[in-house]
Amino acid sequence: MKIELAENYGFCFGVKRAIKIAEENRDSSTYGPLIHNSKEIARLDKDFKVGLIEDFREFKSGDKAIVRTHGIPKKELEALHENGVDVVDATCPYVTKPQQICQEMSEAGYDVLIFGDESHPEIKGVKSYATHGAQVVTSLDEVKDLKFNDRIALVAQTTRKVEEYMSIANYLIPRHKEVRVFNTICNATFENQEAVDDISKKADVMIIIGGKNSSNTKQLFSISHDNCSDSYHIEDENEIEASWFNNKEYCGITAGASTPDWIIQNVINSIKRSVNI
């Protein structure tokens, strides 16, 4: 069986940057998981003494708090500063951007619509910057139930599918005077999505590696599954089942933006053992 990696996969710019920041700040704690990958978080804790605090109120004056790649709500960031916490911001710059857009557009009188998952930390943060509030949708169907002013500002969670985002833009533009569409889907996401679309059309089994709560990994799985019904979303090599590869000729592999290379390598080694390569 041939085993091949997608042309683009794994760590994005923002995740690499956040891990570097964490490694440079030993004996600190991240507020919430730095990235959506528990194995990598465990490695940072073991090798760099970077802990994890889930409630921002637990940070005391003088503590060092690393802000996660997904960002945090504006009021919590302000509270950390007010409490004298030493804040190290590892928010991905591609997430800082939609936060700024939400604030500017809301203050300029636009109806802000966010395409994303309201329960995801990134969107909780982004939405909090819309001074006069924002509406959040996960699909075009939800948009159809909402009401808007004549002027709409549209932003997307960085990890969303561009086709779905465009379907929302296509619905809104002919129906409103002005739609300001901000392309906040990040390139890394876009490139990983294009690459998984390519390889999953050729492969007869697909392995998608990433945190089960990772939004961008779920998108990769969804694209893969549309092209290749034998697609599996795993967090690491322990979930692999040898039967998945019975009578298969071409195994494609990709990984979410928060999946470190060492986990990907472990998965490849495990697949090879499964099929006795």
Add this chain to the structure above:
Amino acid sequence: MKIELAENYGFCFGVKRAIKIAEENRDSSTYGPLIHNSKEIARLDKDFKVGLIEDFREFKSGDKAIVRTHGIPKKELEALHENGVDVVDATCPYVTKPQQICQEMSEAGYDVLIFGDESHPEIKGVKSYATHGAQVVTSLDEVKDLKFNDRIALVAQTTRKVEEYMSIANYLIPRHKEVRVFNTICNATFENQEAVDDISKKADVMIIIGGKNSSNTKQLFSISHDNCSDSYHIEDENEIEASWFNNKEYCGITAGASTPDWIIQNVINSIKRSVNI
């Protein structure tokens, strides 16, 4: 043979308004054709002494100049005022809007892209308001040859097809940081287009009435022709050929936004005579 008018057709708000303005200003001249319908222009000349001047430099101080529905270039408007001409503005408010947008967006540093016909008076006027210039395209293919900054403002000629406008928006949005899409296609155009799309799917012969240089009439013909190959674009009843209706059961009729009801009625009467109804 059944003869039926489209659910929406003919005169739009801006044209009705311009004709009213002309009728209220006897013994004046329009600068360029008030609307794209030579018969209606001849009627205004005959009944209301509203003439036609093709070069703005011919207007003298104290003359009354009616600005056509399509608007005129900014510098020509300024020259008329400077020369002491009494300017009566019959520019359609739906055309004034994209003029304002071009000026604001250009001054705010956006790359202005206009979807429309550069040689059409409306677009000559609209483009002239983009302080730092604007690019004009008639198709998505032309967009692909152009270069843009990260921030684009997109406006459309009022009479364009919304599907083609959206194809341009769909191309630009994923490739640029911000695309500000202004829905400047006017409702009347949209409603006439939807109505001709409906009726031309049912009819076996379609008559589209309007000036041969009328952009919106050409769009109606194009939509009609896609659904019904026996579609004919005529200016008035004199162009009708009886053979068009041989063995036909359902004749659909529509008219451009600058076609007066009296011409439409003449056409219907002529068709009825052709088929001996």
